[in-house]
Amino acid sequence: MTTTTPASGRMINKFDPASAGNLSAADQDLLARRRATLGDIYPLFYERPLHIVRGSGARLIDADGAEYLDAYNNVPAVGHANARIAEAVYRQLTRMNTHTRYLQDGVVAYAERFLATYPAALDHVVFTNSGSEANDLALTIARWRTGNEGVIVTRQAYHGTTSVLAGVSPENGPSMALAPYVRLVDAPDTYRDGAAAGTVFAEAVAAAIDDLRRSGLGVRALLLDTIMSTDGIYAGERGMLADAFRRVRDAGGMVIADEVQPGMARLGEHMWGFQRHTDEVDMVTCGKPLAGGLPIGSLVLSSELSDAYAASNRYFNTFGGNPASIAAATAVLDEIEDRGLLGHAASVGALLQDGIRAASAGSGLVADVRGVGLFIGVEMNAADGRTSREVAAAMVNGLRERRVLISAVGPVGETLKVRPPLVFTADDAAEFVSIYTDVLADVEQKGIAHE
Secondary structure: OOOOOOOOOOOOEEOOHHHHHHOHHHHHHHHHHHHHHOOOOOOEEEEOOOOEEEEEEOEEEEOOOOEEOOOOOOOOOOOEEOOOOOHHHHHHHOOOOOOOOOHHHHHHHHHHHHHHHOOOOOOEEEEEHHHHHHHHHHHHHHHHHHHEEEEEOOOOOOOOHHHHHHOOOOHHHOOOOOOOOOOEEOOOOOOHHHHHHHHHHHHHHHHHHHHHHHHOOOEEEEEEEEEOOOOOOOOOOOOHHHHHHHHHOOOOOOEEOOOOOOOOOOOOOOHHHHHOOOOOOOOEEEEEEHHOOOOEEEEOOHHHHHHHHOOOOOOOOOOOOHHHHHHHHHHHHHHHHHHHHHHHHHHHHHHHHHHHHHHHHHOOEEEEEEEEEOOOOEEEOOEEEEEEEHHHHHHHHHHHHEEEEEEEEOOOOEEEOOOOOOOOOHHOOOOOOHHHHHHHHHHHHHHHOOO
């Protein structure tokens, strides 16, 4: 257990501007204009970046009219260019759009429906402009309530972009230092530790608690993405995280579930990822998937905690819970409920995972296929003189060339990240598996030929 920031697997498929000569003349010109105005602070995906002009459902269309199967983007949870969201936002913007310091029906009605998806004890919500702001506020409240500083996160965690959140996000890499009050623990490795993964994780959390106490920092919070998406995607058995959560709370700390990635029905069993393991959490955060991509974040907590904090502290966010974003979020919730997308994520996710597993059987390139619902990780092996990162990169870019979009995560970027919009269909899953099978064979054959 250490505070040292590990090498990061972030942006395994990052575009190298030095290879711009491989792009069309039009895209080279657009790239040059982009770099002249935006710089390189916003990395592009893939060895050959996409020039996307429109989308629909789980499909994206590029400037040449080519169609791509999107198996990666979770922010447009109910599909790209969703008409219900567009109409709801249009109606709201043609009426008014302002902040939450006026009485408004929309934000209250949405809050009532939204809170009904949580355990009864979590009965208040604070709307922010992003998941980062929600996590920042959650950590602030946890410090106020506990009087402690120490924060425990997983070794490849990513939780946001504010200075506070960057300090607890080791996935950013070694050039962005962690805060001195942070302790890292390995995510529960269901591939290597199997059924014992939850116990191993709880013991690591206990060791971090002890270290924070010895250091005089105490335990403020365990901040956790409950599927450990940037660590390599570890859904685990139901209840896997409960022991670790209990140990944090017994030590006087708070459990903050970061649901930006596993939440919003994605895992197919509950609306929120933490519910697969236990209801015993203190705060829950989410972000832009709530509104299909419009700016929004949420912090859900108990009324006791919320009211006690509000008695002596102030929080206001001009755009948090603005009517246009709330209209979009209401439309997203309507889509999830009316189209049965929770059950859909379970059934289509099972088809997709079973298909990937069958296609991977016998391949020396694939170490493990894991996940739940529409969130699947495929860990690649080192093979034929290539590192696992190089194999994963070949898969990501090979799929992109066949017009299928994914990414990769993990300590060295060795795990394929398959996380499509919730509207991904059984036909989409079959198409994905067919193309995945071909690309896997191609990557394997190229490795053999290279040897």
